[in-house]
């Protein structure tokens with residue numbers, strides 16, 4: 001069932017697909033449908049030359065499970081007993097090197113799955129003896145920003161852009177290379 005609480009399984013399915021059908025991909029991006037994503041900037045600024053064992057996005061460190069049953073992100077003790085989560089990249093959009101997609105998919109088979117999909121990626125990284133790499137502040141925006149062409153040309157991700165809005169701002173965004181100072 002494609003439900004919020006099965007999001008981890010859905011993401012692992014994506015990584016399985018990548019492992020089988022794109023084994024030589026340099027990178028994999030996982031992005032939600034409601035994000036503005038500046039792929040050209042991401043590649044140019046952060047992914048060249050190719051890296052391995054690399055994951056980046058909006059870094060969360062020393063965060064703790066929400067134990068409040070009413071929360072969308074409620075995590076019971078039985079599911080995750082530790083007081084804090086390992087470092088992880090926020091779910092709206094993160095990037096990993098292609099080799100890591102296969103390694104995460106592999107190690108996930110040996111770990112108990114938990115509902116917080118982005119946290120679980122961090123747990124897999126830790127099990128691999130790895131961790132995520134922080135990106136400069138302001139590059140991955142977990143809080144919505146009003147569209148501004150030149151500003152958006154110098155960031156990778158803004159959360160909370162619905163498909164209709166993406167269609168609306170995209171033509172203007174396309175003008176950025178010709179009209180914004182670098």
Ligand SMILES: *[C@@H]1O[C@H](CO)[C@@H](O)[C@H](O)[C@H]1NC(C)=O
Pocket residue numbers: 001002003004005006
């Ligand atoms: C997750 O998917 C499985 C398989 O379809 C289903 O049995 C289960 O109810 C789903 N869990 C949740 C929490 O939605």
Ligand SMILES: *[C@@H]1O[C@H](CO)[C@@H](O)[C@H](O)[C@H]1NC(C)=O
Pocket residue numbers: 021022023024
């Ligand atoms: C991946 O690279 C290997 C070695 O270069 C090659 O043999 C294989 O065909 C490539 N696979 C795909 C799906 O491109």
Ligand SMILES: *[C@@H]1O[C@H](CO)[C@@H](O)[C@H](O)[C@H]1NC(C)=O
Pocket residue numbers: 082085086123126
């Ligand atoms: C939870 O804590 C134990 C004990 O400190 C540690 O061995 C384990 O790696 C932790 N789990 C995660 C997912 O960080």
